[in-house]
Amino acid sequence: MTTEAIVKKLPVLVLLAALSVGGALHxxxxxxxxxxxxPCVPPALRNATPxxxxxxxxxxxxxxxxxxxxxxxxxxxxxxxxxxxxxxxxGLGVVANNFDRIDTAGTGxxxxxxxxxxxxxxxxxL
Amino acid sequence: MALCSRKGIQNLFRTSGLVAILAxxxxxxxxxxxxxxxxxxxxxxxxxxxxxxxxxxxxxxxxTIYSSAAAASLAATVVEAAAITRHxxxxxxxxxxxxxxxxxxxxxxxxxxxxxxxxxxxxxxLDNQAAGTRPVTFFYxxxxxxxxxxxxxxxxxxxxxxxxxxxxxxxTPFALVDNAETLLDTSDLVxxxxxGAGLSQAIEPNTNQTFWGVDQDARAFRDFIVRYLTVNNxxxxxxxxxxxxxxxxxxxxxxxxxxxxxxxLKGVVLQSSVLNYNSNCxxxxxxxSCAGYLPSYGETGAxxxxxxxxxxxxxxxxxxxxxxxxxxxIPADVIFLTNRVLPTTAVLSQLQGxxxxxxxxxxxxxxxxPGVFQARLRPGFLIGRYDARVIAPVGSALASEGDPSSxxxxxxxxxxIASYLVNFLQYGNSSAYVLLxxxxxxxxxxxxxxxxxxxxxxxxxxxxxxxxxxVLAVNGYHDLATPFFQTEVDLARLxxxxxxxxxxxxxxxxxxxxxxxxxxxxxxxxxFYQNALQ
Numbered sequence: 001m002t003t004e005a006i007v008k009k010l011p012v013l014v015l016l017a018a019l020s021v022g023g024a025l026h027x028x029x030x031x032x033x034x035x036x037x038x039p040c041v042p043p044a045l046r047n048a049t050p051x052x053x054x055x056x057x058x059x060x061x062x063x064x065x066x067x068x069x070x071x072x073x074x075x076x077x078x079x080x081x082x083x084x085x086x087x088x089x090x091g092l093g094v095v096a097n098n099f100d101r102i103d104t105a106g107t108g109x110x111x112x113x114x115x116x117x118x119x120x121x122x123x124x125x126l
Numbered sequence: 127m128a129l130c131s132r133k134g135i136q137n138l139f140r141t142s143g144l145v146a147i148l149a150x151x152x153x154x155x156x157x158x159x160x161x162x163x164x165x166x167x168x169x170x171x172x173x174x175x176x177x178x179x180x181x182x183x184x185x186x187x188x189x190t191i192y193s194s195a196a197a198a199s200l201a202a203t204v205v206e207a208a209a210i211t212r213h214x215x216x217x218x219x220x221x222x223x224x225x226x227x228x229x230x231x232x233x234x235x236x237x238x239x240x241x242x243x244x245x246x247x248x249x250x251x252l253d254n255q256a257a258g259t260r261p262v263t264f265f266y267x268x269x270x271x272x273x274x275x276x277x278x279x280x281x282x283x284x285x286x287x288x289x290x291x292x293x294x295x296x297x298t299p300f301a302l303v304d305n306a307e308t309l310l311d312t313s314d315l316v317x318x319x320x321x322g323a324g325l326s327q328a329i330e331p332n333t334n335q336t337f338w339g340v341d342q343d344a345r346a347f348r349d350f351i352v353r354y355l356t357v358n359n360x361x362x363x364x365x366x367x368x369x370x371x372x373x374x375x376x377x378x379x380x381x382x383x384x385x386x387x388x389x390x391l392k393g394v395v396l397q398s399s400v401l402n403y404n405s406n407c408x409x410x411x412x413x414x415s416c417a418g419y420l421p422s423y424g425e426t427g428a429x430x431x432x433x434x435x436x437x438x439x440x441x442x443x444x445x446x447x448x449x450x451x452x453x454x455x456i457p458a459d460v461i462f463l464t465n466r467v468l469p470t471t472a473v474l475s476q477l478q479g480x481x482x483x484x485x486x487x488x489x490x491x492x493x494x495x496p497g498v499f500q501a502r503l504r505p506g507f508l509i510g511r512y513d514a515r516v517i518a519p520v521g522s523a524l525a526s527e528g529d530p531s532s533x534x535x536x537x538x539x540x541x542x543i544a545s546y547l548v549n550f551l552q553y554g555n556s557s558a559y560v561l562l563x564x565x566x567x568x569x570x571x572x573x574x575x576x577x578x579x580x581x582x583x584x585x586x587x588x589x590x591x592x593x594x595x596x597v598l599a600v601n602g603y604h605d606l607a608t609p610f611f612q613t614e615v616d617l618a619r620l621x622x623x624x625x626x627x628x629x630x631x632x633x634x635x636x637x638x639x640x641x642x643x644x645x646x647x648x649x650x651x652x653x654f655y656q657n658a659l660q
Contacts, residue, residue: 037271038272038371039268047410050404051576051580053404053580053616054619055618059586060586063587066583091236092386092388093388093389094385
């Protein structure tokens with residue numbers, strides 16, 4: 001089943017993400033100890049504040065942040081544009097391996113927008 | 127999967143009687159109890175005696191002592207070495223020669239080249255193949271802190287243990303047989319242990335703890351994979367990841383960092399996923415809806431003939447259960463979690479009909495957690511967490527650790543890997559092969575600014591960098607650890623994604639242990655690889 005099919009069957013999907021409210025609802029349960037892992041977390045983390053379950057534009061924004069972090073890490077001089085050597089030095093192979101295709105103007109430097117444009121041209125939803 | 131029960135480890139030790147297991151147990155005792163700290167190093171056992179070199183086999187007696195302790199660190203002089211053995215297997219009517227390589231490779235930091243960790247791996251490679259087109263798949267279990275013994279000796283390697291799942295009456299020790307469902311005809315297979323598990327360990331100045339975190343671990347796996355591909359001239363080979371449980375968390379993060387590094391993947395297989403720790407009500411105490419589990423409760427109730435009316439088959443029933451969950455249970459659960467108001471008796475009766483859990487228990491536990499379901503579905507019995515079809519009387523040895531499905535197989539896998547390393551792979555080492563280290567106690571679960579990892583954005587970022595990436599998520603209908611419907615819901619956040627497919631089977635967390643489901647899963651994997659390689 002594709003996720004598209006799943007989404008069609010889940011009109012109230014968003015409710016799953018909304019179900020974070022107060023109250024000790026587990027208190028009434030019998031004290032069954034099942035300390036089996038995978039997945040599990042140590043006791044101190046079991047009451048962590050949940051991360052929001054993003055989708056759509058919010059999820060795409062997270063993706064863009066991740067890609068931008070990688071780009072910024074390579075942009076050691078904070079100029080907003082990186083060279084092939086800077087991409088290589090940072091281990092940013094996705095840029096280094098495709099540098100000429102990203103650097104359409106042939107300036108020897110590419111911006112984050114250039115990278116996004118390239119990824120979009122390959123089908124990325126950015 | 128990973129074993130993480132204090133009593134379980136003690137039992138493991140009692141039943142196995144192996145020196146190797148003692149060391150594993152010593153280390154694992156501190157896991158999951160919040161204990162932490164470094165375990166005392168066990169006295170090394172004498173190294174096992176290996177067969178003499180013959181027929182192209184190159185046994186390797188590895189003198190290094192490995193430790194899974196948090197503070198453990200190997201000297202920088204550690205060497206990359208492996209045992210190499212030649213074997214044959216009947217691959218669907220054709221006798222094929224293959225090579226097994228068991229040993230260590232050191233992951234290196236990509237920009238400085240500094241050694242990070244010695245990863246223990248077992249690679250099965252078909253002989254006389256073109257490296258540029260022959261796929262290679264990297265397998266790992268999860269935990270975190272689990273060795274990759276379950277996938278290695280249970281799933282699609284050239285050998286597998288006969289568990290008889292979900293029965294608990296299979297002969298022990300489990301027979302080790304040639305695996306008719308191995309994926310070796312399709313891909314080379316590399317089973318690799320996480321740092322602080324199996325025989326993998328950090329190299330100074332790092333310690334195992336250095337890599338015990340969501341991001342740190344994924345980067346180290348990336349660096350191991352690059353090392354493996356480089357050393358074996360496989361950088362051009364089509365690359366696949368195959369992770370289970372926490373291994374799916376790892377895969378999502380790893381896929382993103384590999385794509386960023388320009389090491390493109392063809393496909394990722396997610397075996398029993400936990401892609402988002404923030405959505406699994408069995409993992410955290412958050413007052414989180416357990417709706418993701420309801421279809422699994424229904425499938426399990428039906429397995430025990432407790433669903434009424436009795437469904438025709440698990441596949442059709444899964445859809446009925448999804449529909450009921452979405453249309454009826456979730457709206458009622460929202461009201462319950464918000465106002466503590468129960469739905470009508472009619473809805474509670476429907477829940478009883480779907481699951482076999484009586485109305486009275488739904489009244490007292492409307493947002494039913496998997497632990498309660500395990501204990502209450504069959505009065506007087508405990509059903510499994512990893513495979514809910516496995517059942518044992520309360521008070522029995524099988525029920526004593528909280529999951530009879532895990533207890534039945536754990537000691538068997540422990541003892542099997544110890545002898546398999548020596549006798550089949552001809553790799554000798556006096557350290558314990560650690561099935562489960564203590565990593566989970568001090569694991570840095572934080573990721574992207576959240577306390578617990580949500581890796582759907584990582585998967586999305588991998589797709590953004592490689593739109594041709596293919597993902598196959600496989601789940602068991604009777605898994606009460608990573609329920610199939612929750613995986614579908616988590617993946618649905620990605621929207622319309624034709625490159626993602628979900629396949630569900632009768633079975634638990636380790637669907638591949640089921641003799642009916644394993645061939646079905648293999649067939650789906652064959653189609654998946656064919657599509658991904660187009």
